[in-house]
Amino acid sequence: MSLILYKKKRDFKDTQEPKGKSNPIVSKLSFVVQRHKASHLHYDFRLEMGGVLKSWAIPKGTSMNPGDKRLAIMVEDHPYDYKDFEGIIPEGNYGAGIVEIWDKGFYSDIQNSEKEVAEKKLLEELKAGNLKFRLSGEKLKGEFALIRMKNRGENTWLLLKHKDEFAIDEEYNSEAKTPKNSPINKLLKEHLSEKLPASKKRSSTETGIAIGTEKKK
Ligand code: MN
Numbered sequence: 001m002s003l004i005l006y007k008k009k010r011d012f013k014d015t016q017e018p019k020g021k022s023n024p025i026v027s028k029l030s031f032v033v034q035r036h037k038a039s040h041l042h043y044d045f046r047l048e049m050g051g052v053l054k055s056w057a058i059p060k061g062t063s064m065n066p067g068d069k070r071l072a073i074m075v076e077d078h079p080y081d082y083k084d085f086e087g088i089i090p091e092g093n094y095g096a097g098i099v100e101i102w103d104k105g106f107y108s109d110i111q112n113s114e115k116e117v118a119e120k121k122l123l124e125e126l127k128a129g130n131l132k133f134r135l136s137g138e139k140l141k142g143e144f145a146l147i148r149m150k151n152r153g154e155n156t157w158l159l160l161k162h163k164d165e166f167a168i169d170e171e172y173n174s175e176a177k178t179p180k181n182s183p184i185n186k187l188l189k190e191h192l193s194e195k196l197p198a199s200k201k202r203s204s205t206e207t208g209i210a211i212g213t214e215k216k217k
Contacts, residue, residue: 020079061174
């Protein structure tokens with residue numbers, strides 16, 4: 001497990017994101033879903049494994065409906081303490097935009113083994129491209145699977161909900177489940193209301209950030 005790519009992409013003088021120093025101490029495996037309003041809105045799904053957070057970017061977010069297969073693009077490992085990160089990644093930095101924790105909690109393998117056993121099993125499943133686990137979050141609960149798609153490169157996966165007592169039949173919209181009045185959301189609204197036509201856009205030094213814009217040179 002390595003954070004080389006994570007560190008390479010970021011300038012820690014400029015972004016408040018964790019440098020990746022602390023290691024897991026709790027007796028359970030953690031997961032987090034971060035809503036990331038960058039150039040494209042997506043949800044970052046992260047599972048603690050081997051001391052880092054294995055990470056997938058899910059454009060549409062997770063679903064509690066077993067009928068929904070959600071595309072999940074595997075990205076670089078993130079440090080363990082990234083699970084607590086919320087805030088603004090300044091314009092010009094990798095992933096510039098707003099990160100808020102959408103859901104978090106613990107997870108395990110399907111058998112609910114103790115941490116060390118679960119982790120070993122999960123790492124094997126990850127390698128095999130067929131990961132099955134149980135989430136205990138505020139929003140996300142029950143059994144899920146991450147399946148690597150064949151012939152679509154190493155990084156293209158699908159996130160599926162298994163049928164269980166937590167599964168739903170209705171449409172599941174992650175955006176509708178996002179709290180409207182969280183501090184980070186207020187910040188987002190302020191920035192959006194400040195948004196002007198491109199020609200009149202305030203400079204990054206005035207606003208600190210520009211939402212929905214690509215990295216500028
Ligand atoms: Mn992201």
